[in-house]
Amino acid sequence: MSFLEVNDLKVHFPVRGGFFNTIQDYVYAVDGVSFKIDEGKTYGLIGESGSGKTTIGKAIVGLEKPTAGEILYYGQLVNKKRLRKKLGYNKEVQMIFQDVLSSLDPRKRIRDIIAEPIRNHEKLTKEEEMKRILTLLDIVGMPSDALFKYPHEFSGGQRQRIGVARAVALNPKLIVADEPVSALDLSVQAQILNFLKKIQKDFNLSYIFISHDLGVVKHMCDYIYIMHRGRFVEAGTREDIYNNPQHIYTKRLIAAIPEVDAENREEARIKRIKVEQEYSEKESIFYDENGKVFDLVPISDTHYVAIKNKEDLGYVENSIA
Numbered sequence: 552m553s554f555l556e557v558n559d560l561k562v563h564f565p566v567r568g569g570f571f572n573t574i575q576d577y578v579y580a581v582d583g584v585s586f587k588i589d590e591g592k593t594y595g596l597i598g599e600s601g602s603g604k605t606t607i608g609k610a611i612v613g614l615e616k617p618t619a620g621e622i623l624y625y626g627q628l629v630n631k632k633r634l635r636k637k638l639g640y641n642k643e644v645q646m647i648f649q650d651v652l653s654s655l656d657p658r659k660r661i662r663d664i665i666a667e668p669i670r671n672h673e674k675l676t677k678e679e680e681m682k683r684i685l686t687l688l689d690i691v692g693m694p695s696d697a698l699f700k701y702p703h704e705f706s707g708g709q710r711q712r713i714g715v716a717r718a719v720a721l722n723p724k725l726i727v728a729d730e731p732v733s734a735l736d737l738s739v740q741a742q743i744l745n746f747l748k749k750i751q752k753d754f755n756l757s758y759i760f761i762s763h764d765l766g767v768v769k770h771m772c773d774y775i776y777i778m779h780r781g782r783f784v785e786a787g788t789r790e791d792i793y794n795n796p797q798h799i800y801t802k803r804l805i806a807a808i809p810e811v812d813a814e815n816r817e818e819a820r821i822k823r824i825k826v827e828q829e830y831s832e833k834e835s836i837f838y839d840e841n842g843k844v845f846d847l848v849p850i851s852d853t854h855y856v857a858i859k860n861k862e863d864l865g866y867v868e869n870s871i872a
């Protein structure tokens with residue numbers, strides 16, 4: 552069952568300038584996206600830098616005010632702080648950022664960092680609070696002596712674990728994870744991803760997993776939204792996206808996944824050139840004359856592509872081997 556529904560969300564930022572600092576233009580950071588979140592599932596939100604991913608995440612957790620559209624939690628609007636509070640939304644929907652160090656107060660000990668959301672939302676005795684924090688540290692695989700240390704005393708991977716402990720402290724239903732492993736070494740990335748998967752089961756969590764790299768989320772996601780220029784260009788299951796990509800932008804992202812095996816690198820390079828060529832040839836099928844992404848249309852029960860004429864896909868599909 553879907554518990555979160557986002558309908559035609561738009562977030563436009565004014566660009567000011569000139570002598571009187573007046574509004575000159577708008578950045579259409581998010582320009583009409585709709586999706587639903589089911590219990591216990593992982594959703595990928597993938598696109599290059601500047602495509603609007605973080606802005607969607609922030610709008611969901613109430614850190615950015617939508618210009619238009621609605622966000623419904625169990626069918627109820629959560630567009631006001633008062634409503635989010637009343638529905639327990641700000642406990643149940645949490646966000647983790649890429650740059651944990653900057654989101655963790657460097658002057659605070661880990662104990663207080665993890666306790667902060669608990670203190671904001673619940674009234675616990677000191678003992679109850681300590682018990683909860685120790686349990687959380689255990690869940691994220693950190694020793695209890697971490698309690699009295701400061702963020703800078705930990706590695707990037709450990710800090711991410713602390714960030715996760717803080718995010719799950721209030722037993723949320725949904726975590727928006729914004730590039731949570733992008734700053735980490737490859738081996739640590741895998742560790743953290745596995746660990747996020749594991750606690751997903753324990754908490755029956757849903758994730759919105761934001762990344763610029765389709766490779767990172769491949770094994771994580773049940774369903775994937777590909778984002779470009781503030782809109783979704785394609786949406787589908789893992790199989791739809793990785794095995795049967797239709798939009799030229801999705802193909803480009805797939806071709807951009809770093810090739811680990813040295814022997815396949817030359818092949819990958821040639822593929823990338825082909826994809827770039829296809830991109831320039833077929834731009835007019837997938838974007839309107841102003842470069843805007845069309846609305847999504849279904850091509851199967853699960854698979855959606857942003858295209859004006861679905862008929863054009865036959866051509867696209869057959870054109871690359």
Ligand SMILES: Nc1ncnc2c1ncn2[C@@H]1O[C@H](COP(=O)(O)OP(=O)(O)O)[C@@H](O)[C@H]1O
Binds near residue numbers: 565599606
């Ligand atoms: N507070 C803001 N004011 C003005 N422009 C912003 C603001 N936040 C983001 N933007 C712009 O909105 C676009 C989308 O940004 P963002 O959501 O951060 O993209 P992503 O997370 O995909 O890299 C970018 O062009 C960015 O510069």
Ligand SMILES: [Mg+2]
Binds near residue numbers: 604605729
């Ligand atoms: Mg971002």
